[in-house]
Each structure stands twice: as C-alpha cells, then as structure tokens.
Amino acid sequence: MAIAAAITLPSTAVNHRSLSSPYEASFSSFRLSSSSFQQSSTLKPISVRTGKKPGFRVFSSMSIHAPETSSPTSFLDHKESGILHFVKYHGLGNDFILVDNQDSSEPKITPEQAVKLCDRNFGIGADGVIFAMPGTNGTDYTMRIFNSDGSEPEMCGNGVRCFARFIAELENLNGKQSFTVHTGAGLIVPEIQEDGKVRVDMGEPILKASDVPTKIPPNKDQSVVKARLDVDGLNWNVTCVSMGNPHCVIFSTESSKDLQVDELNLAEIGPKFEHHMVFPARTNTEFVQVLSSSHLKMRVWERGAGATLACGTGACAVVVAAVLEGRTGRSCRVDLPGGPLDIEWREDDNHIYMTGPAEVVFMDQFLSDDALFLPDENYHLDRLCWLKRTNLYS
Numbered sequence: 001m002a003i004a005a006a007i008t009l010p011s012t013a014v015n016h017r018s019l020s021s022p023y024e025a026s027f028s029s030f031r032l033s034s035s036s037f038q039q040s041s042t043l044k045p046i047s048v049r050t051g052k053k054p055g056f057r058v059f060s061s062m063s064i065h066a067p068e069t070s071s072p073t074s075f076l077d078h079k080e081s082g083i084l085h086f087v088k089y090h091g092l093g094n095d096f097i098l099v100d101n102q103d104s105s106e107p108k109i110t111p112e113q114a115v116k117l118c119d120r121n122f123g124i125g126a127d128g129v130i131f132a133m134p135g136t137n138g139t140d141y142t143m144r145i146f147n148s149d150g151s152e153p154e155m156c157g158n159g160v161r162c163f164a165r166f167i168a169e170l171e172n173l174n175g176k177q178s179f180t181v182h183t184g185a186g187l188i189v190p191e192i193q194e195d196g197k198v199r200v201d202m203g204e205p206i207l208k209a210s211d212v213p214t215k216i217p218p219n220k221d222q223s224v225v226k227a228r229l230d231v232d233g234l235n236w237n238v239t240c241v242s243m244g245n246p247h248c249v250i251f252s253t254e255s256s257k258d259l260q261v262d263e264l265n266l267a268e269i270g271p272k273f274e275h276h277m278v279f280p281a282r283t284n285t286e287f288v289q290v291l292s293s294s295h296l297k298m299r300v301w302e303r304g305a306g307a308t309l310a311c312g313t314g315a316c317a318v319v320v321a322a323v324l325e326g327r328t329g330r331s332c333r334v335d336l337p338g339g340p341l342d343i344e345w346r347e348d349d350n351h352i353y354m355t356g357p358a359e360v361v362f363m364d365q366f367l368s369d370d371a372l373f374l375p376d377e378n379y380h381l382d383r384l385c386w387l388k389r390t391n392l393y394s
C-alpha cells in the first residue's frame, strides 16, 4: 500500500495564450488530496530521488493489461482521486499527454504547466496536452488541447484519434465504436475500426479567407488558392484552408518549381510562415510533393509546436488544397515523416474523412507537483532513464 501525500498545484497567474480560443477559460488551483491505493500488478513503483524533497514516487506502466484485482478491463482502472493521471499516446509520432478531465469543465493543468510537461528534456515530452472533458451541446465528450508552447488550438486530427482510443479505455462504450466530440472546430466524429485504426469525420473545410483566417487577397469566390506569398525573399504559391485551425499549403514556388520536401530547411522557413503578418492567428504550414494523383508526401511546421512527425488536420488541408489546385483526386494517401494517413474529401457531404493509427506510449501519474515545477536534475535522470528502459527495451 502506498500513501500519496497531499499536494497542491499552485494557482498560477495564467497567461493563457489562446489562439482565438472558442472557449471561455479560467484556471484555478487544482488541489490534489491524500490518497491511498492498491498497487496493481501492472503498476511499477519507482522510487525517485528528488534531492530536496525525498520520498515521493511516480507510478508508471507500459502494460495495457487489466489489473488482476479489479473487474473492469481497462489499463486505466486504477483511478484514485487526488492524483493526476495521464496516458501518453502518439498518432504517427505526433505525441500527446492525455488527461482524464471528465469531472470538470476546466483543464486540470494550466498552459504553463503544459509547456513544462511537453518539454522533451525537462518534462515528459509531447507535442501537446489533451483533455477529455464532459460533452457540450449534446455531444458525448469535449476535447481541448494545449500546444507544446501553451497556446490553445481549435482542433487536432492526430490528437482526436488518440482521444478516441483513450475514451475507449476509460469508458465502457458498450460495443459502441463511435461517439461525438465537441471541439473548437465544431462537431468531430471518430470511429474505432476493427483493425484498431481510427476513422474520423473531420467535417467540412473552410475556404473563406477571412475565416481561415488570412489577409492574403482572396479570389472572387473568397478563397485563397495558389496565391503568391513572399516569404524570405522567395515567392511561394500558397493555398489556405482551415480545418477549424489554419493551414497554409504549398506545392510550388512562383517559378513553378515543384517542391522537393526533403530539401527544405523546415526549422528556418517554418517560423517565417507561422508568424507572417498575413496570418493573424498564426498558421500551420504544409510543404507538399505530389507523388501521383492519389499519393502525396508532406512535411509540416505546426503553429505552437514546430516541426512534428505528423499533422492530421494538416494532411486533410493538404488533400483539399491538392484538389483545389487540380493536382490529385479526392482520395489520397498522405505520407508524413511518422507514417501514412488516408484522407478522403467526399463530394456528397463535403466532409473530410481521415483514417490512421493511434497508439499508447506509456501511462503515468503524478503524486507531486515536482514534475511540473522545476524539479532537480536527479529526479529527471532517474525518471527518464526508467521510462527509456520501459519504452525501448522491455
């Protein structure tokens, strides 16, 4: 039996860097109270050397099997009040910390704490933190997300696939494989397939320039398709698409030179698009190469997260842009650095459907706020070494 100490995550003077957030958010202190719990067969206690604050423990597990002692079958059965649980998932290497936030309509951690958790050297490491919250407007659930820089985007495609798998572990869905999710981009409907992949109805793309939003002068139909944009002394042909969040998609430069995406210096050019004055809410940027009329290859620079291994909303925006520029059909495989996604922009309902994987990386729980607030070096060395062992070698 392990006893978890009472701790309080400090109330933060929140600088909530919302990206035109659709939500009213106020963040209060979140108190973690005393708790005792039974160690299940899937939980491995880790003694962590903290230096200044000895004796607290992190429990972590890579097992997705049910604890032997309880009847429900999820690997998330050991839910104790007062402990912040999370599971890390990834969708093609786009990785997220998933938090069960169903008992509150306020995120349990602040944007500042999210930045610390997402840090790949001093934290858990992730492209964002996702909160599973009670449904809104009649939906089953609400999904909110903080990027790794603490900003709040409207939507996340890889994230919603991870969200679906997380919910399927948390809840008894009674054989239901599909549910409704309220997001800043509106209603999103994921469906877990028999092969474990998740197919998501991502809704309709938004093409009206002022709604993307972009200040690039639009065409007569208000869309921005293959418009010229000068970035870093080069004229790029850009198509702007919103999937709830903004995307700038590029296949070529003005001299009609098609991109060879592996040749790009993403870290140099990406931020120049993200912060360009024509994108008032910043932008995600996708650089794309056409391999065939149904096969694309892309690299992405994400708003608020930088270069990531995959971007689901980005892959959807890329197929919409490819169709609008007359480069592909409506059904494409999109190769991202982390692997492929299947995207279809259906003509009958104008919706985009994305199909791809979502996998557990590991689960963990905080018994202390040390991981959120500048822990000492020993803590990290011990803990990260352990996580590396379990992730890579066990």
Ligand SMILES: N[C@@H](CCC[C@H](N)C(=O)O)C(=O)O
Residues within 6 Å of the ligand: 019, 094, 147, 152, 153, 154, 155, 156, 157, 158, 159, 245, 246, 284, 302, 303, 304, 305, 308, 310, 311, 312, 313, 314
């Ligand atoms: N990786 C995500 C997109 C996450 C949000 C993005 N960084 C933004 O700020 O809009 C995806 O898979 O869609």
